Amino acid sequence: MKILAVTACPSGVAHTYMSAEAIKVACKKAGIDCKVETQGSIGIEDEIGPDDLKGADAVILTTDMPIKNVERFEGLPKVKVRAGVAIKQADALIAKVSAALKDRA
Amino acid sequence: MSSNASVFKDMRQHLMNGVSHMIPVVVTGGILFAFATMLSMSTVTTEGAVTASNPVIDLFKQVGGIGLGLMVPVLAAFIANSIADRPGIAPGIICGQLAVNVGSGFIGGIIAGVLAGIVAEQIKRIKLPQSMQSLMPILIIPILTTLIVGAITLYVIGGPCAWLLSTLTTWLTSMSGTGAILIGAITGAMIGFDLGGPVNKVAYSTGVAIVGTEVAAGANCAFFGPIALAICLPPIALGIESYLLRGKFSDEERDAGIGAIIMGACGITEGAISYTTADPGRLIPINVIACAAAGGIAGALGVYCNAAWGGLVVLPVTSALTYLIALAVGIAIHAGLVFLLKKDYVKPETVDASDEDVDFEIEF
Numbered sequence: 001m002k003i004l005a006v007t008a009c010p011s012g013v014a015h016t017y018m019s020a021e022a023i024k025v026a027c028k029k030a031g032i033d034c035k036v037e038t039q040g041s042i043g044i045e046d047e048i049g050p051d052d053l054k055g056a057d058a059v060i061l062t063t064d065m066p067i068k069n070v071e072r073f074e075g076l077p078k079v080k081v082r083a084g085v086a087i088k089q090a091d092a093l094i095a096k097v098s099a100a101l102k103d104r105a
Numbered sequence: 106m107s108s109n110a111s112v113f114k115d116m117r118q119h120l121m122n123g124v125s126h127m128i129p130v131v132v133t134g135g136i137l138f139a140f141a142t143m144l145s146m147s148t149v150t151t152e153g154a155v156t157a158s159n160p161v162i163d164l165f166k167q168v169g170g171i172g173l174g175l176m177v178p179v180l181a182a183f184i185a186n187s188i189a190d191r192p193g194i195a196p197g198i199i200c201g202q203l204a205v206n207v208g209s210g211f212i213g214g215i216i217a218g219v220l221a222g223i224v225a226e227q228i229k230r231i232k233l234p235q236s237m238q239s240l241m242p243i244l245i246i247p248i249l250t251t252l253i254v255g256a257i258t259l260y261v262i263g264g265p266c267a268w269l270l271s272t273l274t275t276w277l278t279s280m281s282g283t284g285a286i287l288i289g290a291i292t293g294a295m296i297g298f299d300l301g302g303p304v305n306k307v308a309y310s311t312g313v314a315i316v317g318t319e320v321a322a323g324a325n326c327a328f329f330g331p332i333a334l335a336i337c338l339p340p341i342a343l344g345i346e347s348y349l350l351r352g353k354f355s356d357e358e359r360d361a362g363i364g365a366i367i368m369g370a371c372g373i374t375e376g377a378i379s380y381t382t383a384d385p386g387r388l389i390p391i392n393v394i395a396c397a398a399a400g401g402i403a404g405a406l407g408v409y410c411n412a413a414w415g416g417l418v419v420l421p422v423t424s425a426l427t428y429l430i431a432l433a434v435g436i437a438i439h440a441g442l443v444f445l446l447k448k449d450y451v452k453p454e455t456v457d458a459s460d461e462d463v464d465f466e467i468e469f
Contacts, residue, residue, distance in 0.1 A: 010121040011128060014301060014368075014375030041129065058467075065125060066118050066187050081465035088382045092461035100467055 001098055002033040004048055004076075005060035006067050009083050012041030019062055019086040026090035032098060039068055048072070057101050060093075062086060077101065112188055112223055122187035123218055124310055127180040131313050134172015135413040140422065141165035176313075177211050178202040181218030188222025192229065192242050196221035196250035203258045209266030211314040216266070217258045225250040285404035289331035293400020293435075296335035296415075297392040301375040308332055313413040330408035330423065331400035333372070334432045336415025338399055339392045340369030340376030341432075342439035347380075349440065352449045358383070372416030384447060391442040399435025406431060 005023045009015030020036040027034035037048045050072075059073045062083040079097050086093060112119070141162050181201025185193030197218045204213030228246045295308035312332040344365035347354040354362075358380060368376030381388040402408075406427040412419045420428065 009301075010125040010306060011301065011373075011375075012125055014373055014378075018375070018378070041125070063118070065121050066115075077467060077469045079465055079467045081463075084378075085464050087378065089461055089463045092463045093465060096463050096465070097467065104469065 001101065002035075002056045003027055003058050003060060003094070003097065004052060004056045004073070005034065005036040005062075006039060006048065006070075007036060007062045007083055007086070008039040008065040008067055009062070010065055012039075015062075015064065015083040015087065016040040019083040019090075022087045022090035023060060023094070026094040029091065030094050030098065032094065039065070044068065058097060060086070060097070077104075112226070116219075119184050119187040119219070119222065120215065121306070123180045123182075123184035123215070124306065126183040127176055127313075130172055130179050131176050131413045134169050134174070134176065135313075135411070136169070136419070136422065137165050138169030138173055138411075141169055174205075177205045177214035180211065181214045181221065184215065184218030185221035185225065188219070189225035189229065189246075192246040192250070193222045193225045195247035196225055196254055199251050200254045200258050203255055204263070204266070207259060207263035207267060208271070209258070209263050211310075212269060213258065213262055213266035216262050217254055220254045220257060221250055224253050285327065285407070286401045287404070288328065289404025289408075290397040290401035292328070293331045293335035293338075293403070294393045294397035296332055296374065296400075297339055297396030298389065300339060300377050300381060300392070301373075305374060309336075327404075327407055327409045329410045329413065330428065331403040331431075333410035333412075333415035333419055333423065334403055334408065334428060334435065335396040335400050336372050336374050337369040337417060338396050338432060338435045338439065339374060339381070340365040342369075342395065342436040342443075343377050343380040343388075344369065345436065346440050346443050350444055350447075353443065353447045354380075355383075355450050358450075370417040372414045372418055374415075387446050387448075388443075391439060391446065394442060395435045395439035398438050399431050402434055403428070403431040 003023075005020070007016050007019045007023070009019075016038050017040065020038050023036055024034060035048055035052045036046060038045045053072065053076075056076060058077040058079055060079040060081060061067050061070065061073075063080050064083045079093075081093060178198045178201035181204065182194050182197035185197030187193075200217035200221050201214045204210070204217045207213065209216075225246050228249055229241070231241075231245075233241060233245075292308045292312065295304050298304045309332060312329045315328045344362040347359045347362035347365070351359070361379060365376040365380070377388075377392065381392060406424075408424050408427045408431050410419055410428070411422040
């Protein structure tokens with residue numbers, strides 16, 4: 001399984017990166033491939049390109065701020081979650097998302 | 106991009122997009138302007154009538170002044186940008202400046218930004234013949250939107266907003282004694298409550314707006330003093346406690362201690378989140394009480410901060426001594442409460458993560 005994520009937050013210095021880290025760690029623990037793009041105040045880093053989209057099963061988007069360039073995820077299941085929830089409950093979030101994806105498959 | 110109903114549903118996101126782009130502008134302008142105030146030695150009274158007596162001060166004053174002046178236009182532009190994409194920027198920035206000019210300040214700016222976004226979004230839906238489509242984004246939408254929202258800003262919302270702002274300003278400038286203590290305690294508590302979340306941002310944005318509008322006169326900068334120190338209190342306090350009260354923190358929390366102290370010093374309250382999420386039942390009340398106490402003390406001592414940012418990095422532009430006293434007392438209260446209330450750390454048993462309730466939506 002492969003999960004993508006894009007994180008952003010109003011000040012763009014803390015929640016963005018903490019939620020990115022939490023999602024990466026949780027995916028690694030669960031043995032899921034993942035790539036996380038951050039849209040912080042420094043700009044976009046680790047941008048998700050066309051290559052990354054190949055084979056992706058879902059994309060997690062944080063809802064604290066409008067996420068830029070969401071059109072590229074057209075057709076992918078979108079998981080919308082507050083950055084704070086992603087930080088606090090990353091393991092549970094990943095578990096629920098992968099369960100939901102498996103149910104559907 | 107979005108329908109009308111969803112504009113209001115996503116209003117928080119739109120406002121946050123504005124605030125998010127405004128912060129670097131305000132911080133840059135505020136800190137530079139504050140340096141000008143400090144260098145011209147008029148911060149002693151905080152009645153910062155900056156006299157440009159030499160080229161260096163003049164540089165700080167001019168550059169910083171432009172930064173502060175652009176605060177509301179940038180806010181309005183990026184609210185509109187979030188609602189209507191790029192065609193929102195021109196009407197947003199122009200009507201934001203107009204809102205400032207008619208004296209309706211940040212409240213008028215927010216309304217102008219929202220209106221600019223909504224109107225631009227509506228005009229986008231007008232269908233033109235293919236040959237004229239390219240005129241829409243750069244000519245028709247911005248010009249029509251600016252005219253419409255400009256008229257509303259000037260003749261409808263200008264007056265009431267200016268009245269509201271001047272009332273608010275008068276009330277805040279007149280506060281002293283118990284009023285200042287109360288305001289300091291409330292704003293402090295709000296900053297400490299969710300550590301960078303929505304409640305924190307309300308207090309911060311209000312503070313920024315007041316620093317921005319009144320920094321030239323300096324009188325209201327006292328409003329930002331309690332906010333500035335409440336911003337850095339939780340992370341610094343928790344960082345210090347992770348070393349002093351070893352038994353109450355996990356090894357990972359101690360490893361993050363220095364980081365939390367540095368984040369606090371830089372004015373990033375979020376440094377306290379990792380600790381607080383581990384024990385929210387105790388730490389949220391403790392953060393709130395300590396921040397409220399420090400804020401109240403700051404109000405009593407008349408602590409001010411001339412930059413729209415918190416932490417120790419702004420120390421040169423605050424009433425340094427009383428600022429540190431209020432902060433130290435706050436940290437002491439925080440540490441005392443953690444010592445009394447927080448339970449010793451025990452390694453948690455691994456729980457099955459899939460049993461937790463998680464608040465998220467999934468769209469296929």
